[in-house]
Amino acid sequence: MSTTITPPPPPPAPPKKLNRIGLEVLPYRGAKTTLCAGCGHNSISERIVEVFYELGIEPWKVAKMSGIGCSSKTPAYFLSQSHGFNSVHGRAPSVATGALLANKNLISVLVTGDGDTASIGIGQFMHMLRRNVPLVYVIENNGVYGLTKGQFSATADRGSKQKSGVINEMPPIDCCLMGIELGATLVARSFSGDKKQLSTILKTCLSHKGLSLVDVISPCVTFNDHVGSTKSYAYVKDHEVALQDLNYVPYYEEISVEIEEGETKDVTLHDGSHLRLKKLSRDYDPTNKMQAVQALHDAEGKGEVLTGILYMEQGRETLIDMLGVVDDALGTLPASKVKPGPEALEAVMEELR
Amino acid sequence: MSTTITPPPPPPAPPKKLNRIGLEVLPYRGAKTTLCAGCGHNSISERIVEVFYELGIEPWKVAKMSGIGCSSKTPAYFLSQSHGFNSVHGRAPSVATGALLANKNLISVLVTGDGDTASIGIGQFMHMLRRNVPLVYVIENNGVYGLTKGQFSATADRGSKQKSGVINEMPPIDCCLMGIELGATLVARSFSGDKKQLSTILKTCLSHKGLSLVDVISPCVTFNDHVGSTKSYAYVKDHEVALQDLNYVPYYEEISVEIEEGETKDVTLHDGSHLRLKKLSRDYDPTNKMQAVQALHDAEGKGEVLTGILYMEQGRETLIDMLGVVDDALGTLPASKVKPGPEALEAVMEELR
Amino acid sequence: MSTLEVSPASSEAGHQHYRVVNDFSIQVGTVNGSGSQTANNVLMRSIFQMGIPVSGKNLFPSNIAGLPTWFTIRANKNGWIARKKEIDFLVAMNPETAREDVLKLEAGAAVVYDEPLKLNELRQDLHFYPVPFDKLVVPVCPEVKLRKLVRNMIYDGVVGHLLNIDFEEIHKALFKQFGPKKAKAADLNWGAVQAGRKFAEEQLKKTDPFSVERMNETAGKIIIDGNSAAALGCIFAGVTVVTWYPITPSSSLVETMIGYLRRLRTDKETGKATYAVVQAEDELAAIGMVVGASWAGARAMTSTSGPGISLMAEFVGLGYYADIPAVIFDVQRVGPSTGLPTRTMQGDVLKNALLSHGDTRHPVLFPSSPQECFEMAADAFDLAEGFQTPVFVNTDLDLGMNNWMSDPFAYPQREPKRGKVLDAAALDKVQEFARYRDVDGDGVAYRTLPGTPHPKAAYFTRGSGHNEKAQYTEREDDYIKNVDRLSRKFASMVAVVPKPEGEINPKAKIGIVYYGTSRYAVAESRDQLVREYGIETSHLRLKAYPFTPELLDFIARHDRVYVVEQNRDGQLLALMRLDYEPAVVAKLRSIRYYGGMPLDARTVTAEFAQQEGL
Amino acid sequence: MSTLEVSPASSEAGHQHYRVVNDFSIQVGTVNGSGSQTANNVLMRSIFQMGIPVSGKNLFPSNIAGLPTWFTIRANKNGWIARKKEIDFLVAMNPETAREDVLKLEAGAAVVYDEPLKLNELRQDLHFYPVPFDKLVVPVCPEVKLRKLVRNMIYDGVVGHLLNIDFEEIHKALFKQFGPKKAKAADLNWGAVQAGRKFAEEQLKKTDPFSVERMNETAGKIIIDGNSAAALGCIFAGVTVVTWYPITPSSSLVETMIGYLRRLRTDKETGKATYAVVQAEDELAAIGMVVGASWAGARAMTSTSGPGISLMAEFVGLGYYADIPAVIFDVQRVGPSTGLPTRTMQGDVLKNALLSHGDTRHPVLFPSSPQECFEMAADAFDLAEGFQTPVFVNTDLDLGMNNWMSDPFAYPQREPKRGKVLDAAALDKVQEFARYRDVDGDGVAYRTLPGTPHPKAAYFTRGSGHNEKAQYTEREDDYIKNVDRLSRKFASMVAVVPKPEGEINPKAKIGIVYYGTSRYAVAESRDQLVREYGIETSHLRLKAYPFTPELLDFIARHDRVYVVEQNRDGQLLALMRLDYEPAVVAKLRSIRYYGGMPLDARTVTAEFAQQEGL
Numbered sequence A, B: 001m002s003t004t005i006t007p008p009p010p011p012p013a014p015p016k017k018l019n020r021i022g023l024e025v026l027p028y029r030g031a032k033t034t035l036c037a038g039c040g041h042n043s044i045s046e047r048i049v050e051v052f053y054e055l056g057i058e059p060w061k062v063a064k065m066s067g068i069g070c071s072s073k074t075p076a077y078f079l080s081q082s083h084g085f086n087s088v089h090g091r092a093p094s095v096a097t098g099a100l101l102a103n104k105n106l107i108s109v110l111v112t113g114d115g116d117t118a119s120i121g122i123g124q125f126m127h128m129l130r131r132n133v134p135l136v137y138v139i140e141n142n143g144v145y146g147l148t149k150g151q152f153s154a155t156a157d158r159g160s161k162q163k164s165g166v167i168n169e170m171p172p173i174d175c176c177l178m179g180i181e182l183g184a185t186l187v188a189r190s191f192s193g194d195k196k197q198l199s200t201i202l203k204t205c206l207s208h209k210g211l212s213l214v215d216v217i218s219p220c221v222t223f224n225d226h227v228g229s230t231k232s233y234a235y236v237k238d239h240e241v242a243l244q245d246l247n248y249v250p251y252y253e254e255i256s257v258e259i260e261e262g263e264t265k266d267v268t269l270h271d272g273s274h275l276r277l278k279k280l281s282r283d284y285d286p287t288n289k290m291q292a293v294q295a296l297h298d299a300e301g302k303g304e305v306l307t308g309i310l311y312m313e314q315g316r317e318t319l320i321d322m323l324g325v326v327d328d329a330l331g332t333l334p335a336s337k338v339k340p341g342p343e344a345l346e347a348v349m350e351e352l353r
Numbered sequence C, D: 001m002s003t004l005e006v007s008p009a010s011s012e013a014g015h016q017h018y019r020v021v022n023d024f025s026i027q028v029g030t031v032n033g034s035g036s037q038t039a040n041n042v043l044m045r046s047i048f049q050m051g052i053p054v055s056g057k058n059l060f061p062s063n064i065a066g067l068p069t070w071f072t073i074r075a076n077k078n079g080w081i082a083r084k085k086e087i088d089f090l091v092a093m094n095p096e097t098a099r100e101d102v103l104k105l106e107a108g109a110a111v112v113y114d115e116p117l118k119l120n121e122l123r124q125d126l127h128f129y130p131v132p133f134d135k136l137v138v139p140v141c142p143e144v145k146l147r148k149l150v151r152n153m154i155y156d157g158v159v160g161h162l163l164n165i166d167f168e169e170i171h172k173a174l175f176k177q178f179g180p181k182k183a184k185a186a187d188l189n190w191g192a193v194q195a196g197r198k199f200a201e202e203q204l205k206k207t208d209p210f211s212v213e214r215m216n217e218t219a220g221k222i223i224i225d226g227n228s229a230a231a232l233g234c235i236f237a238g239v240t241v242v243t244w245y246p247i248t249p250s251s252s253l254v255e256t257m258i259g260y261l262r263r264l265r266t267d268k269e270t271g272k273a274t275y276a277v278v279q280a281e282d283e284l285a286a287i288g289m290v291v292g293a294s295w296a297g298a299r300a301m302t303s304t305s306g307p308g309i310s311l312m313a314e315f316v317g318l319g320y321y322a323d324i325p326a327v328i329f330d331v332q333r334v335g336p337s338t339g340l341p342t343r344t345m346q347g348d349v350l351k352n353a354l355l356s357h358g359d360t361r362h363p364v365l366f367p368s369s370p371q372e373c374f375e376m377a378a379d380a381f382d383l384a385e386g387f388q389t390p391v392f393v394n395t396d397l398d399l400g401m402n403n404w405m406s407d408p409f410a411y412p413q414r415e416p417k418r419g420k421v422l423d424a425a426a427l428d429k430v431q432e433f434a435r436y437r438d439v440d441g442d443g444v445a446y447r448t449l450p451g452t453p454h455p456k457a458a459y460f461t462r463g464s465g466h467n468e469k470a471q472y473t474e475r476e477d478d479y480i481k482n483v484d485r486l487s488r489k490f491a492s493m494v495a496v497v498p499k500p501e502g503e504i505n506p507k508a509k510i511g512i513v514y515y516g517t518s519r520y521a522v523a524e525s526r527d528q529l530v531r532e533y534g535i536e537t538s539h540l541r542l543k544a545y546p547f548t549p550e551l552l553d554f555i556a557r558h559d560r561v562y563v564v565e566q567n568r569d570g571q572l573l574a575l576m577r578l579d580y581e582p583a584v585v586a587k588l589r590s591i592r593y594y595g596g597m598p599l600d601a602r603t604v605t606a607e608f609a610q611q612e613g614l
């Protein structure tokens, strides 16, 4: 039996919010997430949506890259109007590098997991760092392989406990330390639960020229959020030490607030935006490489999760700079630019006669 | 036309020198080298022959492992009575790990190149370090791919010049730094031209329990020994800074010389041998990880080649310890040890009914 | 088309016109991560305990929680336990898929569903049983957080009642499933079962024809998945080094093994391990460790699936060319690339046989049941060590991850065959040890292990050119001699690999060749062919590549032979095309299914009928 | 057995009984790293400049300096430039191999040798010319360090005189070799040539029959190696992204390309590069970058050899399954594993066609000459972008690293075919963009590039299951539809890949099928078959897999067809076995050579004769 009901007329739609390039938030969203409810990765996706929307970046300029894993699925869940590439396990760095070689004008965001980056992918990760490939590299770090059901990854801390009770005995690979040592020009750590810090860091990365690396502790609620895990929400909340209070002022906005001398440092980023770092408990100079290394060592010793901008170096040549390529995307240069003329071939032939 | 000459009777052979287990040096030698005359790698092979002979290690206990490259060929040129395995490019760490899993009683020496380790092999290298696989890992570091004719490897210094004039723009991977950060328990750097230091370091490694890493600058005379290269004989001689004057006293010899307080430090190694480190220009404590990291950073900044024992940590569990395996080699355990009885199978079957 | 041995279903459902006993399929559609796995296993196990042949297949998404997942149970008195394409009895718990699931049913099927879904509005020709799960769960499970999980157990009670399952058996199965340590959870769940039963008894009127009756076909049998069976097989074959990198559907092979190893392979005297398991950083390292360990004398293995196979290519080529044993379990899933990680396929057969650049050829074993997973582990090690070469065991997701009933495994009497290894004593006796000399003419040379205390023992292993004495060479003659020996070695394996099983029916003109998990669908399809078309067939189930003479003989005795496989490109047929004379190949036909579901008989029968013009 | 068109050599050497003009082989045996390469190239080039068809093959060890190396030159008036198995004229400079080299010669051969080696004591039936190289080098080269290098140039003078080579041509070749920037070195070396010439004129009495005489067969031709030709081909095909990892024998392809790119592809207006070359950390990264770059719209390629191919497997599978172009040059060497890195083979043909796990199939091109290396680069890019899939160009060490005479390359008039790419304007016109929809029925769907300023442009690329709209799916029907499209796409390529070349001889019952560098030996062997056995053959040289109808037609027209290839397992024949009906396969025979040397005609003829029972 079925009854027909006449629906009431829809209420008038509220005026939609538009960003500075006139887009709603919708094109910045992605498909519905298929990750577990409560997964840290979902919060990171939300931050990405928010940041791109707020900065008013044209979605079509963006290339979303990833490897394989729960984390690597997430590019499907944000920026539906950007091209995405969910490649193979651990090898997103090379794919992203290739994409930027083809089109240096792409804004590339690479999202990966700790297994994807630090286990199978550590080789490509390290060489991408050396090359200072200009992209934003986000590690959604939960210390386990989520998608294959919770085995330890190479970022699992020594002594951290698996759900089954097994204790990790191997020392962790600290991806931020690797980033600092190997050539990333912006290195930060954050926590999926810290909306403001993470958004600010992501915006800073998007204003930076060069490789920016953000290691985001992103708890896996299904396999690594229990007591004994050092990547649980509770553990990270208890052990997080933020290095700075961060504020980002985009280049297209006027700087209004005066900065307090001594306490806050203002850094002008590559695109003219500003990052303001307000000192918290300790003195920290993120342009000092050794200090950054030392701080990470100390934090590891104390079991602290150090968050904030760990390191930044401005002005270093990126891979693209070193290659000295033309301004337009190589991939779509017209034949006239990429096919030398008959006389060029004839000259070569003549030499070989 | 041929003339027959009666040869004079051979002179009586001089009494052959034997080492402490009664072997001549011959079984410690290998096949004739096919490397270029003057190649640093040949000197390293000589040191290995010398060290194993002098320490009187049974050749049959040794497994010589390598990847692919000029350097990786060298295991054929020493210890002809030891099993050798010249595997695939960049993946010797996994092969060596496997061999030690099968037979933990092997003394494993892995010889590799900078391309083999730092380029294609960096992933396996890093994970081997984390596992603290008990072997001696020797990098014959010439900054180039010798066997494929001189392309830069990932250890080439920034600004170093190729024979063709091309300048390297990428930052180098410092394998010692990686070793220290990732879990090697003995990290040293040496120079193929420094016989005494290299021998002493190799002996120390053989007395150490855990992963010992020796990065030996080993000039490639054919492709990287010119002016402008930072891995040439001349450059290294000019820029080498030795951290210590090293002396090794094997466990089976009595310690004769008294050590001078303050100047020399005596370290008892795992097998009871002693390493004596005499301070040179600067104070340096090789058990201090951060100091080691700092020293390498400083040296890089100054263009110095820091040699000697950079870092050591005694007593940490090796992979084999963590696995808690029986004393005998797993590979040759009798069937009675590795095949559970019928009752065991029946018990499992019963549970599944 | 249905295969019930009864009169066809009446078009107006609603009355129980006839009975269908011990011959139906159940499908439970739930949400991944909702704990339905336990309820499903209990259901399957209780039917099994009633002595009825049964199979259960988990059709799950590549996702941890939240996506649709299905579980199919087939109970069949004749022992047909292949997946049945048609669902007879649906339990629709997932709002996302319920409508489509119901619409796909054939007339006469039964549907237990979550009442608010109102599925009964969709069709008139089904037997509907609405159940108010949310209401029922409240009194049995006071703790709100647990309700999502416990809720599913209610359908076991409902279905148990409707199908006439003995509740004693459900109780037993449930408590077995939870184990003694989780008795409290078991009690809670048992309450849910009873609530479901009570509701069904009081509120539902049975109108569908399906039910179970006790049989005696499963006595003494066990229930086990292929991965666990393979794990046990490795342990009883004396594996000593295990390396792995997690990947669906192979992870559970090693994960289960770790558990059993702890229990079965801890040295009694010392309390130490007689094995080493290492989680590698990737598949290149996993196979590299296996190669190193095998070289040093261990029985070493790794387990992976498609993407891992691609990454292992270089090392497998080294193993082939340098005569190094290795055992690789490939729990096949749908490729290429990442493909469908939670769907089944026989997609790596040709690829594994040819893996790596250059001229290579590798043996591949094809287990079809947990029992064969168990037995072929030993075969694989014996083959790898006996022939000093990498060996693949190509199982698949269906076999590896699903629960199967099986005869209990017989204790392997055969001692491990460690192959031609010369120890110090043997070296004393030989005049010269030449690592790659074909002393026995079978292509298999003698080897020594590192650590052998003998001056003659050492040799140098390399993936570059080597002569008989393992010395480096680039000589044409040395190279040819060595790779000819490798060809000879491959040919020698024919005498040793597991022989096919089957039956030559003297009345049959047509033969069917198949392997692995196609076994179940083919058996049932052959029965369908007889009953529906009056066509008798012979059949041969292959267990190994290289092929043995039985296959050639089988083909010779038939006019045409269908090769059934679960991949797009006919990969096993491809190997036959490569190895056999054209006259032989001319008799071969191909039946392929590549949709990623476990193969069902109807698909085989239909394709056969079509190609035969029936 | 010799093929000279003259009366057989007298058994007592020592007198010049007859003349053999423009038909002989020279082999120079030296030590690797001794700079003999220059002397050899000058020798080859001066014969070339005299208008005589010539080829030069460097048979070098996998070593940088110190191991034996050989260079073989073949001069032949008929244009037979395959390697000749028998050496007519030996220059023995290397004490390590000189004896064995001399012992292998056939009676009547000539030997120029370093006097102290006393090779004349070994045999009576050769023409010996002792030369005191060490003495001669002293006056021409005061600098002791350089003598090792300059010494070799002396044999050019000796051989030039003995073979009657025009010294003007030697001079020209030498200065061309050194180039204007190294004029001083050239002068020094020219002095050495003259010293050799003077010595020979004054001290050696010509007794052997071999000499050159000017012809006009090389006018306008160039000398180039296949790798350089491929490099130029890529440049003129508009390559924009090149990635690589060094490996013999492929390194020089990219290294040469880098040089030419700087010169030919620096944007005139801005002085900036219209290309990017990246030396990757390994082959996984090299192919990963190519996949990423191609996805983003570049014409991207990499170059490698066997071990690199194995490492690229996973990404190639992704390219296949996700429809991403990629061009991979495989300069084949001897496998499996590291194999013989400096020896040639066609060992990756089958492997590349099938690379990666799961059901995959890839097109492979087979260039046979530098000219085809040049042309097929464009073909490969057009194919890769046209069909959105990885494409292999299987060249080999012989072609890639040896110097070949060639017609100059014609300027490619065809514009690059960039395939089905929708830009913003095109997107405006389409109603819906569905990335994997087979709009045209050829299996090739339309794609968009990242960075396209259009809201409809974006889609999501993945190696996991995807439907027409590039959405994630695990559905059976979606999967089957997609992989069926990929099969269709592969079939569509047949119409586009380069067609084979050959000739159907109406008198011939037997055909010969071959590809790549077997071309030269087959041409000569066919001539031998006619002259020695009176057997006429047809021939067909394949240029691509998938096979085109011409091949089937060719087979149909002959009783039997020999497939000639340079590998152990008959890899191309294997592909034919996979793709063709048994009746077709029944006609196929296999001639295989797998010793790692460039194929010679004698080997083909002998094998043919044996199989034909001649």
Ligand SMILES: Cc1ncc(C[n+]2csc(CCOP(=O)(O)OP(=O)(O)O)c2C)c(N)n1
Pocket: A068, A069, A070, A071, A072, A089, A112, A113, A114, A115, A116, A117, A140, A142, A144, A145, A146, A147, A148, A153, A220, C245, C246, C247, C248, C283, C307, C308, C311, C338
């Ligand atoms: C070559 C290969 N090996 C293994 C896998 C299986 N696999 C899929 S995801 C994954 C781990 C992912 O872990 P991580 O990167 O930490 O992501 P998370 O799921 O934790 O977000 C593995 C091992 C694969 N897809 N490919």
Ligand SMILES: Cc1ncc(C[n+]2csc(CCOP(=O)(O)OP(=O)(O)O)c2C)c(N)n1
Pocket: B068, B069, B070, B071, B072, B089, B112, B113, B114, B115, B116, B117, B140, B142, B144, B145, B146, B147, B148, B153, B220, D245, D246, D247, D248, D283, D307, D308, D311, D338
């Ligand atoms: C998979 C693979 N890629 C490339 C090569 C080619 N190759 C051989 S040795 C080598 C580099 C060796 O460099 P390094 O390790 O520094 O050793 P060196 O020769 O300098 O001692 C390369 C790239 C190979 N053998 N295998």
Ligand code: SF4
Pocket: A034, A035, A036, A038, A039, A040, A041, A070, A071, A142, A146, A147, A219, A220, A221, A222, A223, C064, C065
């Ligand atoms: S399994 Fe873990 S990482 Fe994966 S989606 Fe669930 S919570 Fe997130």
Ligand code: SF4
Pocket: B034, B035, B036, B038, B039, B040, B041, B070, B071, B142, B146, B147, B219, B220, B221, B222, B223, D064, D065
């Ligand atoms: S090329 Fe370089 S590394 Fe190789 S053997 Fe010669 S000098 Fe040594």
Ligand SMILES: [Mg+2]
Pocket: A069, A113, A114, A115, A140, A141, A142, A143, A144, A145, A146, A153
């Ligand atoms: Mg993770």
Ligand SMILES: [Mg+2]
Pocket: B069, B113, B114, B115, B140, B141, B142, B143, B144, B145, B146, B153
């Ligand atoms: Mg090197």
